[in-house]
Amino acid sequence: MNKLQKSLIALLAVCLLFFGFVVVRIGVAKPASAVKVAAIPAGEMDPAVWGKYYPLQYASYQKTAEGAPSPTGYGGSVLVQKSQMQPEMLTLFKGMPFSKDYAEDRGHIHAMEDLRETKRIGPASKGACITCKTPYVEQAYKEHGWDYANKPLTEMMDKAKFSVxxxxxxxxxxxxxxxxxxxxxxxxxxxxxxxxxxxxxDMRSFVCAQCHSEYYFEPGTTKVVFPWDKGLKPAEMYAYYSETPRGFVQDWQHPDSQAAMLKAQHPDYELFSTGNHGTAGVSCADCHMPYTRKDGQKYTSHWVTSPLKTLDDSCTPCHNQGTAWLQERVKTIQDQTFELQHMAGQNIVKAHQAIQAAAAQPGADQAGLAKARELVRKAQFYWDLLAAENSMGFHNPSQALNTLGQANELAHQAIEAANTAAGIKMF
Ligand code: HEC
Ligand code: HEC
Ligand code: HEC
Ligand code: HEC
Incomplete structure (x- = not known):
């Protein structure tokens, strides 16, 4: 082999390597191989019928029935009461249904069953609760408009046969x-x-955001409303609620402090969209519905669950640090978030107690008590934005710590305001 031949072979090798790399990268970035679209009639809700035409997607969707704890000890797909790790929740949600039953979420296939069985619902519950559980909401809204939300929940549950x-x-x-x-x-x-x-x-996140977001019920009609008019950050949503939107004042009154409380609901989309992954254009589906392969066929996994079960498919298309490092990072972020969340929650319990003690003092300053109640309302909403969010801080680590730090500070301010109003020192 002469020098020229050697150089040519080297050049060819470099070209092949480069070409191979490009093919792999495109393979990662492109959608799954084009699927033949089947003729499924409008209004067909049964996933088994769809599954006849899209068997790989259907088989992976069925895996959402599986239950397993998360390797980091947070989240997981089993119905464990959240109050086991955070007993303070029982006091924080005193006087409202979340103190009776508040379990970890699990797979999509269980949504209707878990709605039927939760101790949070009763004879007075409204149809609005089906909104984020079933595809039947499309038909309910077509037939009744928003009136479906004010019908008895039992009536709507009888009609909603299928979960997400x-x-x-x-x-x-x-x-x-x-x-x-x-x-x-x-x-x-x-x-x-x-x-x-x-x-x-955007749609790869919007399909999730339609349910995994904060909301409230319009008084009188039970219409579901998202508090997003001013923005999706904690301060913007709190400012929205402070203007009594649509006549909405509170979710409930706390029996100890008498404060007008807000219950935050799974703001996964809000936290994610303002974080590093969200602003960098990563979508919910990138991590929770990664591309995967079976018998050489590439498709979107419909096993929507903790990405820690699929770190290779979920994260390594973008991160090259290795799955052990990635899992350790997730656990560190979650441990740090949990520590602050637990601390803030316990301090908010003390704030409710301090206000109760102050209000029992004859001659306590009423304006001062009102200020303390406003502070505990805000503290608990900020705390709950993280407590109700499902990733234990991972979706946006710095905002999680910032919000919890503020919740903790607001709890101390509430205690101080209560002490001042009554001239006592409870804590
Ligand atoms: C129709 C509303 C709805 C949509 C749309 C939806 N979810 Fe869910 N999701 C739920 C409900 C309700 C649960 C809890 C079910 C239960 O605990 O019974 C849930 C649970 C989950 C869980 C917990 C699973 C586990 O194993 O613990 C994850 C993760 C999740 N959803 C992510 C997503 C992602 C990502 C998307 C978009 C690709 C999405 N969801 C779309 C309503 C929805
Ligand atoms: C960069 C990857 C990534 C993105 C993007 C992402 N998530 Fe997650 N998500 C995670 C990780 C990691 C966890 C923690 C899982 C655990 O603790 O087992 C998680 C947890 C969750 C959980 C709780 C799962 C459980 O086991 O209970 C839900 C629900 C969820 N995410 C929904 C969403 C939604 C909705 C979006 C988009 C708005 C989203 N995620 C975007 C990585 C991601
Ligand atoms: C929570 C939302 C959600 C649900 C529920 C859902 N899908 Fe998907 N599906 C997606 C997303 C996101 C993609 C990726 C689409 C894209 O990137 O363009 C997808 C892609 C697909 C594709 C295109 C091929 C592929 O694998 O990427 C098919 C076919 C499909 N889904 C079938 C189904 C079937 C059948 C069911 C019910 C058993 C189902 N999907 C339920 C969100 C969902
Ligand atoms: C589509 C690309 C993409 C995917 C998929 C992805 N990431 Fe990221 N990740 C990024 C980008 C972009 C950043 C921010 C810039 C940087 O740090 O390089 C980031 C940052 C991070 C950080 C630093 C902390 C933070 O939030 O900024 C961690 C930890 C992380 N990712 C873990 C994960 C894990 C775990 C998964 C899988 C569950 C994952 N990522 C999936 C693109 C991705």
Missing amino acids: ACSTCHDPATMNLRVINPAFIEAQAARGIDVTKASRE
């Missing part, structure tokens, strides 16, 4: 991603976002 399923996220005619929750569509429209014109990248 294919037609929740896909248009049966085209298989394109879509959203069906009217509350999400309205909230986005109010922010100037037309969800029917959203990019594919």
Whole structure:
């Protein structure tokens, strides 16, 4: 072999390597191999019917039935009461249904069953609760408009046979991603976002955001509303609630402090979208529905669960640090978040007690007590934005710690205001 031949072979090798790399990268970035779209009739909600045409996606969707704890000790897919790790929750939610039953979330296939069985519902519960559990919400809204939300929950549950399923996220005619929750569509429209014109990248998060977001019920109608008019950050949502939107004052009154309380609900989308992954254009589906392979066929995993079970598929397309390092990072972030969350929660319990003790003092300053109640309301809402969020801080680590730090400080301010109002020192 002469020098020229050697150089040519070397050049060829470099080209092959480069070409191979490009093929692999494109393979990672591209959608799964084009699927043949089946003729599924509009209104078909049964995932087993869809599954006949899309067996790989259906088989992975069925895995959402599996239950297992998370390797980091947070989250997990088993119905463990959250108060086991945070007994302070029983006092913080005193006087409202979340003190009776508040379990970890588990897979999508269980959503209707868990709604039927939770001790949080009763004869007075309203149809609005089905909104984020079933594809039937599309039909309910078509037939009744928002009136479905004010009908008895039992009536709506009888009609809603299926949990979160294919037609929740896909248009049966085209298989394109879509959203069906009217509350999400309205909230986005109010922010100037037309969800029917959203990019594919955005839709890969919007299909989740239609349910994994904070909301409240409009008084009188039980219409579901997202508090997003001023923005998605904690201070913006709190400012929104402070203006008594649609006549909404409170979710309940705390029996110890008499404060007008807000219950935050799973703001996964809000926390994620303002964090590093969210602002860098990573979508919920990137981590929770990664591309995977079976018998050489590439498809989107529909086993929506903790990405710690699929670190290789979920994270390594973007991160090259190795799965052990990634899992350790997640655990560190979660441990740090939990420590502050637990601390803030316990201090907010003390704030409720301090206000109760102060209010029992004859001649306590009423304006001072009102100030203390406002402070504990805000402290607990900030704490709850993280307590109700499902990733234990991972979706946005720095904002999680910032919000919890503020919650902790607000709890101390509430205690101080209560002490001052009554001239005592409870804590
Ligand atoms: C929570 C939302 C959600 C549900 C429920 C859902 N999908 Fe998907 N599906 C997605 C997302 C996200 C993608 C990726 C689409 C993209 O990137 O364009 C996808 C992609 C697909 C694709 C395209 C091929 C592929 O693998 O990427 C098919 C086919 C599919 N889903 C079938 C189903 C079937 C069948 C069901 C019910 C058993 C179902 N989906 C339930 C969100 C969902
Ligand atoms: C129709 C509403 C709805 C949609 C759409 C939806 N979810 Fe869920 N999700 C739920 C409910 C309700 C639960 C809790 C079910 C239970 O505990 O019974 C849940 C549970 C989960 C869990 C916990 C699973 C486990 O194993 O512990 C994850 C993770 C999750 N969802 C992520 C997502 C992602 C990512 C998307 C979008 C691709 C999405 N969800 C779309 C309503 C929804
Ligand atoms: C960068 C990757 C990533 C993105 C993007 C992401 N998540 Fe997560 N998510 C995680 C990790 C990691 C956890 C922690 C899992 C654990 O503790 O087992 C988690 C936890 C969760 C859980 C709780 C799971 C459980 O086991 O109980 C839910 C629900 C969830 N995410 C929903 C979402 C939604 C909705 C979005 C988009 C708005 C989203 N996630 C975006 C990585 C991600
Ligand atoms: C689509 C690309 C993408 C995927 C998938 C992805 N990440 Fe990231 N990740 C990023 C980017 C971009 C950043 C921010 C810039 C940086 O730090 O390089 C980031 C940052 C991080 C950080 C630093 C802390 C933070 O929030 O900024 C951790 C930890 C992390 N990712 C873990 C994970 C884990 C665990 C998974 C899988 C469950 C994952 N990532 C999936 C792109 C991705």
